[in-house]
Amino acid sequence: xxxxxxxxxxxxxxxxxxxxxxxxxxxxxxxxxxxxxxxxxxxxxxxxxxxxxxxxxxxxxxxxxxxxxxxxxxxxxxxxxxxxxxxxxxxxxxxxxxxxxxxxxxxxxxxxxxxxxxxxxxxxxxxxxxxxxxxxxxxxxxxxxxxxxxxxxxxxxxxxxxxxxxxxxx
Numbered sequence: 001x002x003x004x005x006x007x008x009x010x011x012x013x014x015x016x017x018x019x020x021x022x023x024x025x026x027x028x029x030x031x032x033x034x035x036x037x038x039x040x041x042x043x044x045x046x047x048x049x050x051x052x053x054x055x056x057x058x059x060x061x062x063x064x065x066x067x068x069x070x071x072x073x074x075x076x077x078x079x080x081x082x083x084x085x086x087x088x089x090x091x092x093x094x095x096x097x098x099x100x101x102x103x104x105x106x107x108x109x110x111x112x113x114x115x116x117x118x119x120x121x122x123x124x125x126x127x128x129x130x131x132x133x134x135x136x137x138x139x140x141x142x143x144x145x146x147x148x149x150x151x152x153x154x155x156x157x158x159x160x161x162x163x164x165x166x167x168x169x170x
Contacts, residue, residue, distance in 0.1 A: 003136075004139050005071050008071040010147070015150065020075075020076065020079075022080075023078060024079075025077055026077055032073075033111040036072070036116075037108055039069045044101050046061075056133075057168065060138055060167060061164055064139055065161070066101075067135075068146075073113075074120075080113075088122065090130055105119060132168065133167045134169070138164045141162050141167065142161065145161065
């Protein structure tokens with residue numbers, strides 16, 4: 001099992017979120033697809049806002065959160081991450097980043113685990129090639145932060161993120 005998918009499954013267990021047994025690969029309901037699409041679009045929007053601002057740390061945070069979200073859908077299905085080739089190449093244009101993210105997120109309306117995997121793989125690729133950062137270290141930091149700050153006194157999930165600046169390569 002993909003190491004990061006294991007972490008997301010652990011997070012879902014801690015929150016008592018429903019997820020299929022690993023290997024089941026069940027179909028998501030229409031409402032689950034809608035919910036995950038909304039989450040993916042929200043996280044994708046955060047990435048694009050960070051790109052507009054030129055804030056590399058926030059771009060990294062956004063990509064990790066988007067990857068986390070895509071793995072959440074895979075965990076609900078009980079599936080595995082399918083390594084998919086990424087065709088995006090650094091061409092110096094932020095428009096190509098926007099197009100790639102938007103297209104991959106849009107394809108998730110199918111509810112297919114392969115499409116969620118493509119979003120995850122694109123996030124990994126962009127983290128390593130576009131912003132030159134350590135994806136696995138950043139993912140682990142975000143996961144550890146989420147696990148440490150699961151609930152506030154109000155009972156809700158905090159929308160904060162750790163400082164991932166140490167994950168950026170010079």
